[in-house]
Amino acid sequence: MKNLKLPITIDPFKSAQRTLVCDGYFDLSEFDRLRAVTEKCCGQMNVKIQFKVDEQGLNVVSGSGLTTVGLTCQRCNEIFEQKLSIDFQLSPVKKAEQADELPSYYDAIELDENGEVNLRELVESELLLAIPLIPKHELDDCQAPANSTWGKLPEELDKPNPFDVLKQLK
Numbered sequence: 015m016k017n018l019k020l021p022i023t024i025d026p027f028k029s030a031q032r033t034l035v036c037d038g039y040f041d042l043s044e045f046d047r048l049r050a051v052t053e054k055c056c057g058q059m060n061v062k063i064q065f066k067v068d069e070q071g072l073n074v075v076s077g078s079g080l081t082t083v084g085l086t087c088q089r090c091n092e093i094f095e096q097k098l099s100i101d102f103q104l105s106p107v108k109k110a111e112q113a114d115e116l117p118s119y120y121d122a123i124e125l126d127e128n129g130e131v132n133l134r135e136l137v138e139s140e141l142l143l144a145i146p147l148i149p150k151h152e153l154d155d156c157q158a159p160a161n162s163t164w165g166k167l168p169e170e171l172d173k174p175n176p177f178d179v180l181k182q183l184k
């Protein structure tokens with residue numbers, strides 16, 4: 015499958031038996047959760063997803079993709095383009111308890127009521143995780159003065175010097 019719209023849900027076990035590779039796209043406009051937290055979220059995103067059974071017999075869904083969204087710079091308040099890249103290795107589990115038994119290099123993904131993986135939700139969740147905690151321009155591109163304190167966490171500014179506390183103890 016190439017340059018096709020990716021299926022929203024898929025059976026990861028049947029797909030692994032066929033060592034299926036899905037090379038396709040999602041429309042960013044369908045990602046409601048992502049749209050809610052970005053200024054610009056449109057066009058298509060290419061994602062490559064592979065299904066396999068690993069040496070230990072575990073079912074694996076791995077994939078990667080890259081896209082660009084518009085975010086508001088927390089330093090100067092202008093909208094800028096942020097690249098979001100995703101890269102995941104997941105293993106589907108039928109019950110939450112099974113997640114604890116997975117090797118640390120796999121994250122668990124829960125199956126829906128039909129025993130399928132929701133690829134669209136999965137990709138959207140990965141994109142949400144890829145958004146920086148404090149979105150901002152590269153320093154050279156930013157409109158805010160270089161010595162501006164915008165974008166710094168308030169706690170960072172007011173954090174007491176740990177040595178002052180030591181002094182008080184003496």
Ligand SMILES: [Zn+2]
Binds near residue numbers: 089092150151155158
């Ligand atoms: Zn900026």
